[in-house]
Amino acid sequence: MTTRKWDTLIVNANLATMTENGCAYGEIRQAAIAIDSASIAWVGPMSELPDTPAECARTLFNANGMWITPGLIDCHTHLLFAGSRAWEFEFRLNGKSYQEIAEDGGGILSTVRATREATDSRLLSDSANRLQHMLAEGVTSVEIKSGYGLSLEQELRLLSACKRLQDRHPIDIYPTLLAAHAVPEEYTGRPDEYVDLICESIIPQVAEQQLADSVDAYCETLAFNPAQVRRVFDAAKAHKLDVRLHADQFSDSGGAALAAEYKALSADHLEYASEDGIRAMAASGTTAVLLPGAFYMLGETRLPPIDRMREHGVRLAVATDCNPGSSPLSSILTALNLSCICFRLTPEEALQGVTINAAHALGIAHRAGSLEVGKIADLALWHIDEPAELTYWIGGRKCRHLYKNGECLF
Numbered sequence: 001m002t003t004r005k006w007d008t009l010i011v012n013a014n015l016a017t018m019t020e021n022g023c024a025y026g027e028i029r030q031a032a033i034a035i036d037s038a039s040i041a042w043v044g045p046m047s048e049l050p051d052t053p054a055e056c057a058r059t060l061f062n063a064n065g066m067w068i069t070p071g072l073i074d075c076h077t078h079l080l081f082a083g084s085r086a087w088e089f090e091f092r093l094n095g096k097s098y099q100e101i102a103e104d105g106g107g108i109l110s111t112v113r114a115t116r117e118a119t120d121s122r123l124l125s126d127s128a129n130r131l132q133h134m135l136a137e138g139v140t141s142v143e144i145k146s147g148y149g150l151s152l153e154q155e156l157r158l159l160s161a162c163k164r165l166q167d168r169h170p171i172d173i174y175p176t177l178l179a180a181h182a183v184p185e186e187y188t189g190r191p192d193e194y195v196d197l198i199c200e201s202i203i204p205q206v207a208e209q210q211l212a213d214s215v216d217a218y219c220e221t222l223a224f225n226p227a228q229v230r231r232v233f234d235a236a237k238a239h240k241l242d243v244r245l246h247a248d249q250f251s252d253s254g255g256a257a258l259a260a261e262y263k264a265l266s267a268d269h270l271e272y273a274s275e276d277g278i279r280a281m282a283a284s285g286t287t288a289v290l291l292p293g294a295f296y297m298l299g300e301t302r303l304p305p306i307d308r309m310r311e312h313g314v315r316l317a318v319a320t321d322c323n324p325g326s327s328p329l330s331s332i333l334t335a336l337n338l339s340c341i342c343f344r345l346t347p348e349e350a351l352q353g354v355t356i357n358a359a360h361a362l363g364i365a366h367r368a369g370s371l372e373v374g375k376i377a378d379l380a381l382w383h384i385d386e387p388a389e390l391t392y393w394i395g396g397r398k399c400r401h402l403y404k405n406g407e408c409l410f
């Protein structure tokens with residue numbers, strides 16, 4: 001019998017496949033995984049390999065007992081920004097709230113000023129550094145939102161910058177238009193006119209130039225109300241773009257149900273989401289993206305209704321929310337630890353949250369997020385004894401090896 005030779009075979013590994021194979025983490029011990037043409041070609045126990053390892057593949061890699069997970073997916077970031085808001089952090093610790101700072105023209109708008117003023121090269125190099133940090137922690141896919149431009153020209157500039165980052169960085173970037181992040185200074189007191197601009201100019205141009213996969217909005221008293229979000233979502237849908245929503249972070253504005261009504265890929269934050277909203281998300285298949293970095297950083301005490309989410313069968317994802325205001329965090333492994341400690345996710349739920357469920361939040365679960373034949377060969381190899389170590393160490397253990405599209409990056 002002649003066996004087809006795969007490009008690469010990794011042997012003596014323990015796999016956290018993150019599939020539902022009846023074992024926690026979808027684990028397979030003493031396993032092998034084969035890569036061919038950038039995809040996963042075979043997964044299983046070594047004892048079931050069709051031939052001797054050497055006969056199976058052109059390149060053999062001995063994992064020596066390391067654990068392999070799917071490349072991690074950070075499904076909610078605002079990592080394209082300039083400057084820092086350490087001064088705002090200091091203000092908060094001197095007693096001002098995030099909302100008060102935003103109302104005084106600080107908050108998101110101060111990062112808008114810094115981002116508009118930054119040169120392209122500075123913006124790209126700062127963002128590439130954050131991506132590099134993520135890559136070192138085993139991240140192979142990242143969602144990046146615009147939202148610090150807030151004009152037609154500047155939002156297009158940020159989304160084009162995502163394309164340029166993609167050209168120079170191995171991580172897969174999924175750009176999201178978040179023009180409805182805040183009302184820009186030029187439109188103070190005229191939020192509906194800014195929503196007109198989003199719906200009539202920004203979304204059509206972004207769609208035409210194929211600069212984003214989805215459209216997000218910030219539904220909150222200090223940002224956009226549900227009626228304004230509906231207009232943004234209607235325009236997005238008219239241009240065949242997926243939607244997602246920053247929902248119910250500081251108050252229950254019915255964001256979870258609104259996201260569900262539009263069959264949003266995800267609704268994110270959700271600390272104040274109602275049970276009806278959660279039920280609606282379950283029915284629409286909308287993934288809940290939990291953002292423990294913002295919860296921790298803002299000293300929030302209200303927990304997202306995670307038991308209700310479990311009860312109704314809503315998928316839970318976890319992300320960094322990397323941004324200079326509410327979550328200056330680019331470490332997905334720290335987000336994992338925070339999700340267990342702050343939100344009481346189990347280590348397995350947390351890991352699902354940055355693999356298969358994050359893939360659902362991005363609409364890419366058919367090709368990423370688990371170790372299954374046919375999916376892209378994005379593999380992270382970890383020097384750990386058990387998967388719970390990924391959530392247990394604070395600050396994380398660095399990933400030892402990373403395969404992106406079947407290629408070993410380090």
Ligand code: NIG
Nearest residue numbers: 108218246294321323325326
């Ligand atoms: O997800 N909530 C809105 N957006 C960000 C905060 C952005 C900022 O403060 O600059 C978030 O927490």
Ligand code: FE
Nearest residue numbers: 076078246321
């Ligand atoms: Fe966010």
